[in-house]
Amino acid sequence: MGASGWDYAVPYQEDLVGAFEGLRRKVFAERDYYWGPGGDYLPEEERLPWPETEEELWGHELVQHDGTHSILDIFRIIGSDEEPDYGTVKQVTEEEALRVLGTRRLTREHVPRFEEFDHWRWYGRCAVLHDEQGEPREIYFWGYSGD
Template structure:
């Protein structure tokens, strides 16, 4: 199938981890992810129902290998000093934003340039987006996952 790019924006809140976890819950509850065992291309008698919990989702071997092609494939946000690892997400630092975008306060207008930040498969990034007055407005999450 190949990896898929995904992105989401949520209203700004100071608790980055809380925003991340809330977004993951929303994506799961609204079924906004790839569920291979229940995919339309399977014969109807072979399709499995959508999982009731995230634990149930990740118990399935197909999901473990192919992922969900969504933010559900990311399990935690790492700190600025940590090295990116499989299934992690890292926030864009002020220094990184300044180097890549020329500002410490990215706006929605900068989003098309986010591809210039370091990124790999099975790894996510996030950044706080600001309004024209420099006030935080949204948290933007993006990445690539799935096989």
């Protein structure tokens, strides 16, 4: 199947970890992820029902191998001084935004250029997006995951 790109925007809040965890809960609850064992490619009688918990989701061998092609493949936010690792998300710093895109205050208009930031499979990024007055309005998460 190959990796899939994914992206989400949530209302801004100072608690980045809280925003991340809330997004993961929402994606799981809304079934906005790839669930291979219940896929349309299987005969209906072989499809498994959607999992009730993330533990059940990650307990399936196919998901452990292929992932969910969503933010659910990301498990924690790392600090600006940490190296990217499997299942992590790293926030774009003001310094990185200035170096890559020429501004410290990212907006919705910058999103199409976010591919210019460092990125790898099974790793996500996030950035605070600002309005025209420079006020933070959203947190934008994006990445690539799945096999």
